[in-house]
Amino acid sequence: MNFDNDDAVSRRIQAFTDRIGGMKKNDQYFYNQPIEEIHGGAKVLVGGREMGMYASYGYLGLIGHPRINEAAKKAVDKFGTGTNGVRMLAGTLTLHNELEETIAHFKHTEAAVTYSSGYVTNLTVVSTLMGRGDYVLSDKLNHASIVDGCLMSGAEFRRFKHNDMDDLAKRLGQIPDGVSKLVIADAVFSMDGDVIDLPKMVKVCKKYGAYLMMDEAHSIGVLGKTGRGIEEHFGLEDVVDIKMGTLSKTIPSVGGYVAGSKELINYFRHASRAYIFSAAIPPAQTAAANEAFKVILDEPWRVDKLRKNGEQFISGLKSYGFDTGLTTTAIVPVMCGSDENAFVMTREAQHHDVFVLPVVSPAVPEGQARLRATVTAAHEPDEIQRAMDVIARAGKQIGIIK
Ligand SMILES: *Cc1c(COP(=O)(O)O)cnc(C)c1O
Numbered sequence: 001m002n003f004d005n006d007d008a009v010s011r012r013i014q015a016f017t018d019r020i021g022g023m024k025k026n027d028q029y030f031y032n033q034p035i036e037e038i039h040g041g042a043k044v045l046v047g048g049r050e051m052g053m054y055a056s057y058g059y060l061g062l063i064g065h066p067r068i069n070e071a072a073k074k075a076v077d078k079f080g081t082g083t084n085g086v087r088m089l090a091g092t093l094t095l096h097n098e099l100e101e102t103i104a105h106f107k108h109t110e111a112a113v114t115y116s117s118g119y120v121t122n123l124t125v126v127s128t129l130m131g132r133g134d135y136v137l138s139d140k141l142n143h144a145s146i147v148d149g150c151l152m153s154g155a156e157f158r159r160f161k162h163n164d165m166d167d168l169a170k171r172l173g174q175i176p177d178g179v180s181k182l183v184i185a186d187a188v189f190s191m192d193g194d195v196i197d198l199p200k201m202v203k204v205c206k207k208y209g210a211y212l213m214m215d216e217a218h219s220i221g222v223l224g225k226t227g228r229g230i231e232e233h234f235g236l237e238d239v240v241d242i243k244m245g246t247l248s249k250t251i252p253s254v255g256g257y258v259a260g261s262k263e264l265i266n267y268f269r270h271a272s273r274a275y276i277f278s279a280a281i282p283p284a285q286t287a288a289a290n291e292a293f294k295v296i297l298d299e300p301w302r303v304d305k306l307r308k309n310g311e312q313f314i315s316g317l318k319s320y321g322f323d324t325g326l327t328t329t330a331i332v333p334v335m336c337g338s339d340e341n342a343f344v345m346t347r348e349a350q351h352h353d354v355f356v357l358p359v360v361s362p363a364v365p366e367g368q369a370r371l372r373a374t375v376t377a378a379h380e381p382d383e384i385q386r387a388m389d390v391i392a393r394a395g396k397q398i399g400i401i402k
Helices: 008-025 066-079 087-091 094-106 118-129 144-153 165-173 198-208 230-234 262-271 273-277 283-298 301-319 339-351 381-397
Strands: 035-038 043-046 049-053 111-115 135-139 156-160 181-186 211-215 242-246 256-260 331-337 369-374
Touching: 049 381, 066 283, 087 262, 087 273, 094 111, 094 256, 094 283, 111 118, 111 262, 111 273, 118 144, 118 181, 118 211, 118 242, 118 256, 118 262, 118 273, 135 144, 135 165, 144 181, 156 165, 165 181, 165 198, 181 198, 198 211, 198 230, 256 262, 262 273, 301 331, 301 381, 331 339, 339 369, 339 381, 369 381
Parallel strands: 135 156, 135 181, 181 211, 211 242
Antiparallel strands: 035 043, 043 049, 111 256, 242 256, 331 369
16 A cells, blocks of 8 residues: 555645655754764764754763663563563563652652553553543643543543643633542643642642642652652642653653552552553663662752753853743753744754754644753753854844844
């Protein structure tokens, strides 16, 4: 089959073929570039050139950490490279239980359970908890995996205005009494870098008897004095019922987790389909994740340095005249306006060895295309300054800043 028919499927595929082809023709396509080597710190080899990495989710610079690499190698020697299937049957290793205890300790909860990706964690957690007749309320800017989980659950799906707790309260007030309600939000928003107003959200959820779930993909290792995340950031203790996060960003592995009460986690171990029907995280990745949580606690300077690097990056870009939106974290949108502007900015940055990537519509609204730049604890202040100079030169060239 060549997918060149005159039907909806073929037209869908053709539309992408055309868009991608057009971008490549104009030297505006920078997605899917393979990284050839990791050069320690925050440098990578791409297309034979060494570039500063400004598109990483590895916020604490833990990729390649000797302790974490060593833990992964030991796990391979002991357990091999795969598991014997799904967690519920023969797939569970002592390593999985150790990792889950470490996460529960890190998040100050009774228990935790892991899945093979963060995406799958959101799908399975939301759809296992919620069903027909229930209500899920999701922030407008929540991650796609949350949206997909809500849709998959079959529950009534409502979206509230971004980080607007009055709108959330209004919508909760419209729901009939006596039904289950779940409120979900990213702790740090993945495209904008702003932080959810958790204190107010907790009050609203309490008032309306709604359960609260937080996705901490971009807040673990980032927020809070010891990097424990959103609750530590606001000085709140155990106000989130369902604490979700990934093992693929700050934690240099792969997988996702949810932490909470013993009953909740035990329920997931027996009722969530991703636990029952999908294979366990492999030994090396499980051991790596476990060690990474320990490194975060043993090396608190990383959390500190990340915060300082983020402040330098945001204030520096602002002083050049860039609009960086509402970010207060390591995710820094550099607003470019049109998609075209964002592509040209990317090309100029990469031609000067700054590895940064654009986010364009439909991932963000039309006219809000941006470089989605990140800093990590692995950057040094002079490197960040150089990257900002490169971005500023490009910004001036196409008239985004003066
Ligand atoms: C990346 C991300 C996920 C998915 O995590 P993976 O481990 O990459 O599957 C979920 N939620 C948010 C907010 C994310 O940014």
